[in-house]
Amino acid sequence: MKPLLQRVLDTLLPPGCLACDAPVDDDGQFCLSCFRVANFVSAPMCVQCGVPLPHGGLAGEGGLCPHCAARPPAFTQARAALRYDETAKKLILPFKYADRTEMARGLARLMRRPGALMLTAADVLVPVPLHKARLRARRYNQAALLARELARLSGRRCVPDGLIRQKHTVALEGLNVAQRQAELAGAIVLRPGFEVAGLHVLVIDDVMTSGTTAGACAHALLAAGARRVDVLTAARVADPRFE
Ligand SMILES: [Zn+2]
Ligand SMILES: [Zn+2]
Numbered sequence: 001m002k003p004l005l006q007r008v009l010d011t012l013l014p015p016g017c018l019a020c021d022a023p024v025d026d027d028g029q030f031c032l033s034c035f036r037v038a039n040f041v042s043a044p045m046c047v048q049c050g051v052p053l054p055h056g057g058l059a060g061e062g063g064l065c066p067h068c069a070a071r072p073p074a075f076t077q078a079r080a081a082l083r084y085d086e087t088a089k090k091l092i093l094p095f096k097y098a099d100r101t102e103m104a105r106g107l108a109r110l111m112r113r114p115g116a117l118m119l120t121a122a123d124v125l126v127p128v129p130l131h132k133a134r135l136r137a138r139r140y141n142q143a144a145l146l147a148r149e150l151a152r153l154s155g156r157r158c159v160p161d162g163l164i165r166q167k168h169t170v171a172l173e174g175l176n177v178a179q180r181q182a183e184l185a186g187a188i189v190l191r192p193g194f195e196v197a198g199l200h201v202l203v204i205d206d207v208m209t210s211g212t213t214a215g216a217c218a219h220a221l222l223a224a225g226a227r228r229v230d231v232l233t234a235a236r237v238a239d240p241r242f243e
Helices: 004-012 032-037 066-070 086-097 103-112 116-121 132-138 142-154 177-184 212-223
Strands: 077-083 124-127 163-165 188-190 200-208 228-236
Touching: 077 086, 077 103, 086 103, 086 200, 086 228, 103 142, 103 228, 116 142, 116 200, 116 228, 124 142, 142 200, 163 212, 177 212, 188 212, 200 212, 212 228
Parallel strands: 077 228, 124 200, 200 228
Antiparallel strands: 163 188
């Protein structure tokens, strides 16, 4: 049974589906028709970077995708709630670019299931940072909103400004892995005073593409003494080479 105030608010502002605003029982849910088309990331996937694999045979020894087998990322594990397809874009793009900041709540709820083990084990949650010029233009860091909401739901500590993007990097789309890594080299650092020695850190972002940005965050955190770094995102771009 929900608290009275919540029930009163629900009648005034009935909860809407995350993707289409159709009425649903509770905030942060899909209506039935959106749920049917929502593409949740499920096994088989790479045990390390979480990229969806079309069949288990693509995973090599230890369950790794070919990329992780050839060049292991700095983070231990990455997981995501949704495949980044048309349905996921309907959620992520308004959240990221159109001030729909209230969607953080529903997205964070979707992230709780794939991130359950990471959230239980993590000492601290930290979002992938935006450069301050981009933050000024957008007025909010969507990754920080997700990190705050996940911290609230899981009772974890969140340090929204723990990582800093000190270089205004170009968009990574269209660059290959080596170019992405070169573009990001040294771009992400820890805020002075953010102590992570011995800690298990969970990095939060909205979308993971190649994992280069998450890898750069993990690299900075591990260099500062973090014990382990995991990554949890709302959506994951599938690798077209594995589809
Ligand atoms: Zn819907
Ligand atoms: Zn992988």
